[in-house]
Amino acid sequence: MSDTPHPITEHANPGADEALARLNFDLPPERIAQTGAEPRDTSRLMVVGESGIDHRIFRDLPDLLRTGDLLVFNESRVIPARIIARKPTGGAVETLLLREEEANVWSAYLKGAKRAGRDLLFGSVHAEVIGTLEDGARLLRFSEDIKPHLDALGRLPLPPYIDAGEDDAVWQDRYQTVYARTAGSVAAPTAGLHFTPELLARLQAMGVGTAFVTLHVGAGTFKPISGSVAEHTMHAERYTVTSDTADAINAARREGRRVIAVGTTTVRALESAADVNGTVHPGDGDTRIFITPGHAWRVPDLLITNLHLPNSTLLLLVAAFAGEDRIRAAYQAALDHPYRFYSLGDAMLLQRAP
Known part of the structure; x- marks a missing residue:
């Protein structure tokens, strides 16, 4: 890793097992999305913050952001692996x-x-x-x-719960973000699947900035936590943060503008590339960072993410970001309303807990 300011392996914090148990929920199989919303930006969007929970549509995102906000995307592209x-x-x-x-x-x-x-x-x-x-x-x-x-x-390595059939044609487009560029992932950075070129143009027109990292998503993204959280092995994932992206994020932070991470993979790249003061350093390398409640956050102010499965590392990550109580309430609201879960499902816009 060039210019890495701190180790890129971070282990589970004490109390993570208890947090995961409190976050556990029963998910009916029919709530796991088999197809994405069409158009992409018509998926549901749950807004979760200090003012409570609001139910919106993803194409409402410009109404929820501000001029000067910086969206950070993972531009990794899924390979036919x-x-x-x-x-x-x-x-x-x-x-x-x-x-x-x-x-x-x-x-x-x-x-x-x-x-x-x-x-x-x-x-x-x-x-x-x-x-x-x-x-x-x-x-x-x-x-x-x-x-x-x-x-x-090869064929695209779709999530194991999706019955893709024998025809990959529809998935060649649908299981890639519209901004995917750098090939290397074996799973899509799925929070980005909700964006369309039209939505990105609307955000740009209102003065929302964009920056890109690369984190190649590994097969470990599907691996549930089957025993103790402390014993769970995070697979190494390769990431790159360019000088332009680091400069854009650091400038936003200096100027008091919000940094919005699109997806947990973007979060993992940013938190791996930042020092304890929140300064993001350019470079590339492998990360095994395991973000659990108690993590000392460095970079993002908001997080766009999908709804994750029980007993998953990603459920712990979003609880660490938004706060356990908020996430428990949000997931109960998702179960009470017709939200669809996981890779092809609906989205959340989470505010970082104080």
Whole structure:
């Protein structure tokens, strides 16, 4: 990491297990969205702050922001990481590429890996299984750069609860943000899925600024907390904060303008790149930051996020940001009203707790 002001691994705070238990709720399966709102900005938006809870539509966002506010987006793009590889004998091996660990070496989940042997074919590209990581992922060394071949070989790695069928055409657009640019994620930064070009133009016209970070979302985003929070392993995710973005955020903070993080992935990048005084430093690296109640916030004033699942690290993150009592009330309101949960569901605009 270049110019990293503090360690980018942060562990769960004491009391996180008790907080997670208090935040737990029963989510009927039918409340997990299977499709996104159309148009994108017609999803519901719950506004949660010191004045209480307000129910709006996402395209109302310009009414809720101010001239001079700065929206910070994660511009990572989802790659077609689900690939059917072949053994030299012709047998199929379901593969989920996770990330490129070094040049032409990728971590990946292999279904039926014990039967896969040590050699695999990805179209015309040869790969050798060279190791196993602690979480069971395999390391694959490719004979050449696999990235130019992904569009022809792979499918988008949609969340496991979505029945995507065999036709990926609709998802090629719908499971990407309209501003996605830098390929590398295996899951979409889903808070950004609510934005349309028209909505972004309205925000720009009223004087709301924009800045971009990159955090490549890993498969760990789907991993629930199954035991003690302290024992939960956060997967490393690669992020980049440019000098332009750091300068824009630091200027906004100096001038008393609000910084609004679009999505928990943006939050993880910003909190990893900031020092204890809240100054954001440009650079890139891996982060395993685990944000739980008690976290000392450095950067965002507001957070746009979707509604998360029980027993998830993201539920702890939003409780840390907005306050446990506010989040418990907000999620009860979401259950009482027709809000849709998770990646393709509705959104919240959260004010940071004092």
